[in-house]
Amino acid sequence: MTILVFTALLFAGALAAGLLGSMTGLGGGVVLIPLLTLVFKVNIQYAIGTSLISVIATSSGAAAAYVREGITNIRLGMFLELATTLGAVGGAWLATLLSTSFIAILFGVILIISAIISFAKLADPVSTGNGSTLSRYLRLNSSFPTPEGEKPYLVKNVVGGFLMMNVAGLISGLLGIGSGALKVIAMDNIMRIPFKVSTTTSNFMIGVTAAASVGVYLKRGYIDPGLSMPVMLGVLVGAFIGSRLLTKARTASLKILFALVILVLAAEMMYSGFTHKI
Amino acid sequence: MPLFKKKITDTDLEKFIGQLLRYGVLLSSLIVVAGGGVYLYRHGGEIPQYHDFRGQPDKMKQLGPLLQAIGRGEGRPLVQLGLFILIATPIARIAFSIIGYLLEKDYLYVTITILVLAVILCNF
Numbered sequence: 001m002t003i004l005v006f007t008a009l010l011f012a013g014a015l016a017a018g019l020l021g022s023m024t025g026l027g028g029g030v031v032l033i034p035l036l037t038l039v040f041k042v043n044i045q046y047a048i049g050t051s052l053i054s055v056i057a058t059s060s061g062a063a064a065a066y067v068r069e070g071i072t073n074i075r076l077g078m079f080l081e082l083a084t085t086l087g088a089v090g091g092a093w094l095a096t097l098l099s100t101s102f103i104a105i106l107f108g109v110i111l112i113i114s115a116i117i118s119f120a121k122l123a124d125p126v127s128t129g130n131g132s133t134l135s136r137y138l139r140l141n142s143s144f145p146t147p148e149g150e151k152p153y154l155v156k157n158v159v160g161g162f163l164m165m166n167v168a169g170l171i172s173g174l175l176g177i178g179s180g181a182l183k184v185i186a187m188d189n190i191m192r193i194p195f196k197v198s199t200t201t202s203n204f205m206i207g208v209t210a211a212a213s214v215g216v217y218l219k220r221g222y223i224d225p226g227l228s229m230p231v232m233l234g235v236l237v238g239a240f241i242g243s244r245l246l247t248k249a250r251t252a253s254l255k256i257l258f259a260l261v262i263l264v265l266a267a268e269m270m271y272s273g274f275t276h277k278i
Numbered sequence: 279m280p281l282f283k284k285k286i287t288d289t290d291l292e293k294f295i296g297q298l299l300r301y302g303v304l305l306s307s308l309i310v311v312a313g314g315g316v317y318l319y320r321h322g323g324e325i326p327q328y329h330d331f332r333g334q335p336d337k338m339k340q341l342g343p344l345l346q347a348i349g350r351g352e353g354r355p356l357v358q359l360g361l362f363i364l365i366a367t368p369i370a371r372i373a374f375s376i377i378g379y380l381l382e383k384d385y386l387y388v389t390i391t392i393l394v395l396a397v398i399l400c401n402f
Contacts, residue, residue: 004322007314042328053361057303060367064300067292074292078375078391085397092401138386207299207368208394214365215401221333225357226326229314232364236307 003226010040011230018058018238023245024118024258027206028235029055029177030111034265037104037278042227044100044278048176049222052210054235055178059207061236062243066200069145073197076140076155077204080186083162084205085212087169092216095174104273107175111266114181115259122184125194126154134158144197153194161191173213178206291378295371302367306360313356320353369398 001009013035014028021028029051036047066072095103131141131154140155155161164186172179180202187198217223272278337343338358347355372395379387 001326002322003324003326004318006326007318007322040328043331045331046328053364056364056368057306060299060364061303064296064303067299068296070289070292072292074295074375075387078387078394081372081394082390082397085394089397089401139384208372208398211365211368212398212401215398218339218365218402221339222331223338223358223361224328224334225313225338225354225361226317227328228361229310229317229357232310232361233307233314236303 006040007226007230010036010227011234013039014054014231014234015238015241018054018235018240019242019245020238020254020258020261021235022058022062022239022242024255027055027178027180028058028239030114030262031265032231032235033107033176034111034269036227036231038265038268038272044103045095045217045220045222046224046227048095048103049214049217049224050227050231051176052214052217053223053228054232055172055176055210056207056214057232057236058239059178059203059210061239063200063204063207065243066203071144071196072200072204073140073142073144073193074201074204075138075142076193077201079138079140080162080165080201081205081208083165084169084172084183084209087166087171088173088209088213089216091170091173091175092213094170096216096220098174100278101273101276103175104269104278108266108268108270108273110171110175110177110179111262111269114179115262115266117181117185118255118259120185120189122188122195123192126156126192127152129154131155132158142197144194151194153197154192156192157190161186164190169209169212172206172209173216176210176213176217178203178210180206291375291382294374294378298371298374299367302363302370306364306367309360309363310357313353313358313360315353316351316356317353369395372398 017028017031032051033047036042037044135141135155135158143150143152168179168182183202184198187193337347337355344355344358376388376391
C-alpha cells in the first residue's frame, strides 16, 4: 500500500468516525484510535497524538456555533477547564511512562464505560432555590435560550463536579480522547446542569483540555503530519455532515449500533493488549 | 444598570470567541490541505511506516526549523504548521478571554483564566 492509498483510506475512515461521533454525541476519538491501531496497524502513541489533533479540530469547530447561540456557559467552562487541564497534563505524562499494552487495555475499559454511560439516565436539572454558596461566588448559575424564552438553572455540588472533571481530563490526556461521557456525568449527574448546556459546555472545554496535553505529545514526537492530515480533515468533514443530518428519531437506533461497535472495538483492543500485539 | 451592561460585554466576548475558533480551524485546515497536497505529490508513491514509533525530527517540533523546512518547499512541515495553528486556536481563546474579563473588571475570572493558560503553556 502506498502513502497515497493509505492517506485516502485513512481520510474515509476518519470521515465515518467523525460522522458517527457527531450524530451519536459519543465523539470520534473513541473509534479513531482502534481504527488506527487495529486496522491500519499504527503505533498506539502516534494514534493517540493524531486523535488529540482531531479532538481539538472538532471541538473548536462545533464550539464556534454553540458559543454564538449563547447556550454554552463560558464561566462554568473556564472554571472547570482548570480541573481538566491539570488532569490532562498528568495524564499525558503518565502515558509516556506506561507500556503500550497497558494503555490498550485501559483504552478498552474506558470504551466500555463510555458506551454504558451514554445510556445512563440523566438527573433532572434544578431551577429553584439559591444554589450552592460556591456556585454563587463563582457566578456559575445562569440561563439558556429555549423556544419558550430564557430558562434559568442552578449549579449544584461544584467541588464534586470539579473532581470528576479532574478524572475526565486525566483520561483525555492519557488516551487522547475527548472523554465527553465523563464530562457529561460530572455536569449532568453531579452538578445538575440542563443537558443542552452541559453537552455544549463540555464540547467547549474539550479543545482546551486536549491543547494542555498535546504539548507533551508534541515534544515527544507523537504528532505526525502524515497521519494527522487525513484524520483531522476527515473527522472535520464527517462532523460537519453529521451536524447537518442530525435528527432525533434516527439517533436513538444509531446510538445502539454505535455502542455495539464500540464494545467490539473495546474487546479487540483489550485482547491486543493482553497478547502484547499492541 | 450595571447588570445590563455586564450582559452586553459577555455577549460581545462570546461572539468574538465564536469567530476566533471558526477562523482558527478554517485557516489551519487550508494550510493542512496545501501541505498535504505537496506531501502526497512528493511522497505519495512511497510505503507508509507507522508500525513502530520513531519520533519526529526537530524541524517538526520547533517553529524556527519548521519555517526553514517550509521555505525549502517541503510538505510535511507545512502540514505541521497547520497543526500548530490548530493547537494555538483554543489557547488564543483563553488568552483573549483574559482581556475580556479584564475589561469586565471580573478579577476572579481573570485569575482563573490566567491559571488555565499557565497550566497549558508550561507544557510546551
